[in-house]
Amino acid sequence: MVRLLNVYTISLFASLGGLLYGFEISSMSGVIGTDQYINYYGNPLGTRQGAITSAMPAGSIVGALLAGFLGDFISRKRSIQAGAVLWCIGSAIQSASNGVSMLVAGRxxxxxxxGLTSVLVPIYQSEIAPRKIRGRVVxxxxxxxxxxxxxxxxxxYGCSFLQSEASFRLPWAIQAIPAMILFIAFCWLPFSPRWLASVDRWDEALKVLALLRTVNKDINNPFVLAExxxxxxxxxxxRESDSTPLRELVAKKMRKRVLLSVAVHVFNQLTGSNLxxxxxxxxxxxxxxxxxNVAAFIQYVIKVIMTMPAFLWSDTWGRRPFLITGAIIMAICFFVVSGLYGGYGEHNPDIAEPFSSLVxxxxxxxxxxxxxxxxxxxAFNLAWAPIPWMYSAEIVPLRIRVxxxxxxxxxxxxxxxxxxxxILPLLRVTTWGIFTMFGLLNLGASSLIYFAAPETKQRTLEEMDEIFEHGQPHRTSFRLARRQIGAKRWHIG
Structure with missing residues (x-):
């Protein structure tokens, strides 16, 4: 028997926070080419459109920093709900905006x-998931x-055929719907068992573990008790350590793990996917x-499809092979595109266009x-899109995780x-050059992972100390897996 409320369904509802992030990414891409948007907001180009686009990540910086406090103080669950309320407010302001300033404020x-949900949803998912399927759940x-x-x-795209302001206002209003569902769903979803334990609500932590790990909520199950x-x-x-969480965050023992957690997310943004x-x-x-419009729609379909391999096999293949392979493939692609623009692109004399080259x-x-x-x-959605979420949340201990x-x-x-x-000012100056830049950054990302990032697949969150103290990042996860299998056979023999 399978209960309706299990790790997968809980994680599915929690991932509505990721859906909101996806709405943010494409919230401008479908409207910037419509006559209604261009005419209403005065054909924003260059830094003006850049300011509108980057307003959302500017707010996300604040949200991410707040998450470090709220996630520990009022719980992962309540903080995610607070984020859902803010999303609804922001959507209302955007859809009612009467100019660029109000649009920027709403974004x-x-x-x-x-910012809040992007920090706390992966943490919540990693803390409720068993180690064998943690990558899949995250x-x-x-x-x-x-x-x-x-x-x-x-x-x-559908609203672009409307010959009114509804062509851009309606999509921005509709995006509040999943935030409402997220808020309501979390009224019934459990707290993170590890957060409950961290605030000494031990009985509740045990009950939540039993809910997540057994069909009949058996708190005496040996696997539940072991975890x-x-x-x-x-x-x-x-707690026996004298160090405070903030001091431990910059301690020598944690420095590599914290910097690596930062690096995988920074390189996620430097791969060129935002372009x-x-x-x-x-x-x-x-x-x-x-x-x-059809070509862009095909790209977004590809993004969804190519997320599936990491969902299915990241716990089998490991994190490192995905990241290294993905970065190398992206580097090759961007170098090829750069060469094609450099060889066949003609200078664009129209200063009202946002790009310098025309083919x-x-x-x-x-x-x-x-x-x-x-x-x-x-390649991005195969590797650098999903893996940083699970990797950054699993390599740091509970005390400083959030x-x-x-x-x-x-x-x-x-x-x-x-x-x-x-991006827009650079695209206007040199189209081929921006692709070359991102190609080089992808080579840097693959080198970082090869030399600095140990494999973490199918290890408990509490085992990460051992991995980082004794791991060998320069060895591929496949070679390490063969050594582990051989050791087990020798021991059995």
Whole structure:
């Protein structure tokens, strides 16, 4: 018998926070090309459109920093609900905006929600999940994110045929619906058992573990008791330490783990995915793609499909192979696109256009640029989209988990803000150069993971101390897996 309320269904409802993040990513991509948006907001280009786009990540920086305090103080659950309320307020302001200033203000408020949920939803998911399926459960976040991008873009595409302001106001209003569902669902979802234990609500923690791990909520189940004792031991050891959480965050023992948690999220924003997410219509227009709206829709479908491998196999293949392979594929794609723009792109004399190069009368080149953009976004969603969520939440101990992930996400949103603000001016100066830049950054990301990031698949959250003290990041996870299997056979023999 399978209960309706289990780890998967709880995580599915929690991942509505990721859906809101997806709505944020595509909240501008489908409307910036419509005449209604252009005319109402005065054809914003360059830094003006960059300011509108980056307003959401600006608010997310604040939300991510608040999450470090609220997640420990009022719980992961209540903080996520608070974020849902802020999202509804932000959506109302955006849909009613009477100018750029009000639109920016609404996006900042919604951004605070995205900052809160982007920190706390993966933490909540990782803390309720058994270790064998933790990667799969946390991958719900990215699957919901990509689905949110596709849903919002589809709504915007449908509304683009409306010959009124509703073409952009309606999509911004509709995006409040999943936030309402998220708030209501969390009224019935449990608190994180590890948070309950951290505030000495031990009986509740045991009951939640029994709810999550057994069909009949058996608190005497040996596996439930073993995990309960493991959490108990970890919290006792952390409390016996003289260090405060903030001091431990910068302690030498934790420094590598915290910096690595920050790095995977920063490189997530430096892979070039934002260029293809926020401004895909501009890229396809400069490449000479005829039906750009359909081409963008295909890209968002690819994003959803390519999230599935990490969802299905990240707990089998490991985190490292996904990240290294994805970054290398993206680097190759961006170098190819850069070469095509450099070889066949012509200078764009129209200063009202947001890009410097135009590909005209080269149908084969247009198709190649489109294909390699698709391949790059597929590689991103295979690796660098889902894996940082699970990796950053699992490599730091409970005592500093929320604060470490909060710091990582604040850095992520800071880079997102900078990239979102700078992409359009750079695209106007050098189209081929921006693709070269992102190609080089992807090579840097793959090197970082190869030399610095140990494998963490199928290990408990309480085992990460051992991994980081004795791990060998430069060895591939496949080689380590073979050694572990061989050791087990020798021991059995």
């Amino acid at each position: 900042v408020v919604s951004g605070v929600c995205v 991958s719900f976040q990215q699957l919901a994110l990509t689905s949110g991008i596709l849903i919002q873009y589809s709504i915007q 309960y004792r493991e959490i108990e031991d970890q919290i006792r050891m952390e 293809l997410d926020y401004y895909v219509l501009y890229i396809f227009r400069s490449a000479g793609v005829s039906n750009r 005209t009368d080269h149908a084969d080149v247009t198709r190649l640029i489109q294909a390699f953009c698709y391949l790059a976004i597929a 604060k470490a992930v909060s710091l990582a996400l604040a850095c992520r949103w800071t880079v997102n803000f900078a990239v979102g603000f700078a």
